[in-house]
Amino acid sequence: MSLQATTSQTVGPFFLIGLEWLFTDNLAGPGVSGERVEIAGRVLDAHGQGVPDAMLELWQANAQGKYAHPEDTQAKSVEPGFLGYGRVPTAEDGTFRFTTIKPGRVPGPHGKLQAPHIVVSVFMRGLLRRLITRIYFPDDATNCEDFALNLVESNRRGTLMARKSTKRDGLLEWNVVLQGPEETVFFDC
Amino acid sequence: MPDLPGYRRPYPGTQPNHLHPPYVSSIQRAPSKPPVYLPHTLSEVTGPLFDSSIIDPKACDLTRQHHGEPLGERIILSGRVLDENGRPVSHTLIEIWQANAAGRYQHKVDQHDAPLDPNFTGCGHTLTDANGHYRFVTIRPGEYPWKNHYNAWRPAHIHFSLFGPAFATRLVTQMYFPGDPLLPFDPIFNCTADEKARNRLVSVFDWETTLPERALGYKFDIILSGRLATPWEK
Numbered sequence: 001m002s003l004q005a006t007t008s009q010t011v012g013p014f015f016l017i018g019l020e021w022l023f024t025d026n027l028a029g030p031g032v033s034g035e036r037v038e039i040a041g042r043v044l045d046a047h048g049q050g051v052p053d054a055m056l057e058l059w060q061a062n063a064q065g066k067y068a069h070p071e072d073t074q075a076k077s078v079e080p081g082f083l084g085y086g087r088v089p090t091a092e093d094g095t096f097r098f099t100t101i102k103p104g105r106v107p108g109p110h111g112k113l114q115a116p117h118i119v120v121s122v123f124m125r126g127l128l129r130r131l132i133t134r135i136y137f138p139d140d141a142t143n144c145e146d147f148a149l150n151l152v153e154s155n156r157r158g159t160l161m162a163r164k165s166t167k168r169d170g171l172l173e174w175n176v177v178l179q180g181p182e183e184t185v186f187f188d189c
Numbered sequence: 190m191p192d193l194p195g196y197r198r199p200y201p202g203t204q205p206n207h208l209h210p211p212y213v214s215s216i217q218r219a220p221s222k223p224p225v226y227l228p229h230t231l232s233e234v235t236g237p238l239f240d241s242s243i244i245d246p247k248a249c250d251l252t253r254q255h256h257g258e259p260l261g262e263r264i265i266l267s268g269r270v271l272d273e274n275g276r277p278v279s280h281t282l283i284e285i286w287q288a289n290a291a292g293r294y295q296h297k298v299d300q301h302d303a304p305l306d307p308n309f310t311g312c313g314h315t316l317t318d319a320n321g322h323y324r325f326v327t328i329r330p331g332e333y334p335w336k337n338h339y340n341a342w343r344p345a346h347i348h349f350s351l352f353g354p355a356f357a358t359r360l361v362t363q364m365y366f367p368g369d370p371l372l373p374f375d376p377i378f379n380c381t382a383d384e385k386a387r388n389r390l391v392s393v394f395d396w397e398t399t400l401p402e403r404a405l406g407y408k409f410d411i412i413l414s415g416r417l418a419t420p421w422e423k
Binding site for chain 1: 214220226272285294383
């Protein structure tokens with residue numbers, strides 16, 4: 001009999017006090033290689049209202065598809081100044097944004113490469129444990145063969161896909177929808 | 190590279206469901222569709238690792254962040270971070286935040302009619318040591334009312350945030366105090382079906398870390414998901 005993981009509890013409405021010091025909305029500093037992207041969106045509740053007190057955490061590989069972590073033993077190099085971690089809050093209207101570089105492909109099951117993606121944790125008052133989802137990139141030819149996307153019903157896959165914004169080049173839009181017909185796909189993981 | 194072992198999934202009943210109607214905010218925010226089971230990949234068995242360069246050494250003492258000492262009962266809060274296999278989780282980031290002794294958070298959204306304490310912000314962070322030990326000095330937070338239901342009061346608690354070695358081990362939780370009369374009535378504390386799992390959120394009074402003439406000690410050990418032995422184990 002092993003130990004059991006401690007029970008999760010909500011982050012509550014006051015997490016800013018404890019978690020703001022590590023807010024990071026620019027994951028890739030100057031000189032980090034890769035295609036620069038800005039991702040913006042909203043967190044929306046059951047009524048389509050913006051959630052003003054949510055926090056997203058992001059984790060991604062660098063442009064070569066290498067994680068800054070000892071478990072990633074691929075013969076690729078990490079880049080100074082790129083951890084691949086971000087933490088952003090939502091504003092009063094539920095909006096968030098961050099800038100980063102498009103990650104490279106990383107291995108999935110049986111060594112088959114996954115499509116470029118960012119893994120995301122969503123925390124907020126009302127959520128007793130985090131929600132886990134992924135952001136994929138529009139028009140990436142490898143999306144159709146990605147194992148995680150293929151675990152999802154085809155009519156819901158779009159919720160994991162950032163969309164090119166018409167507002168300006170390099171801006172992608174991606175929302176977190178907590179409930180309803182457009183509900184984002186969340187993973188048990 | 191070969192497939193890596195994933196992390197263990199929760200034992201039934203030991204983690205809350207997203208929807209827990211007695212906690213009213215969960216009704217509008219819990220997803221309505223079941224989550225999609227995702228085997229752990231390199232993306233989930235890696236995660237941000239923070240080193241001491243980002244740590245403010247003073248951040249583990251919440252009573253010394255201002256010119257004066259905060260009001261309230263000083264406490265020593267310590268424990269170990271282990272994984273489910275009993276191994277210490279070393280050099281991992283712990284962040285905490287809490288209300289002051291009067292039950293008021295230093296936060297613009299908190300409108301509870303209780304005094305702010307100019308000498309208490311209520312946040313701290315530290316890294317565990319090589320054996321998974323951590324230690325904070327703080328004050329015992331006050332209970333406070335909230336609007337979940339009529340005459341609703343939160344038991345005294347301290348929020349904890351931990352990373353562990355991987356994205357899969359991320360944990361945000363709350364620590365409570367032994368003997369708090371509000372615990373049986375709190376929908377957040379009671380969100381987990383398994384009573385033993387729930388009660389492990391309650392810290393233990395500890396003579397060993399109690400400082401004579403200075404502060405009571407409370408122990409709170411935290412367990413993060415453990416690594417599976419092989420990539421194929423479920």
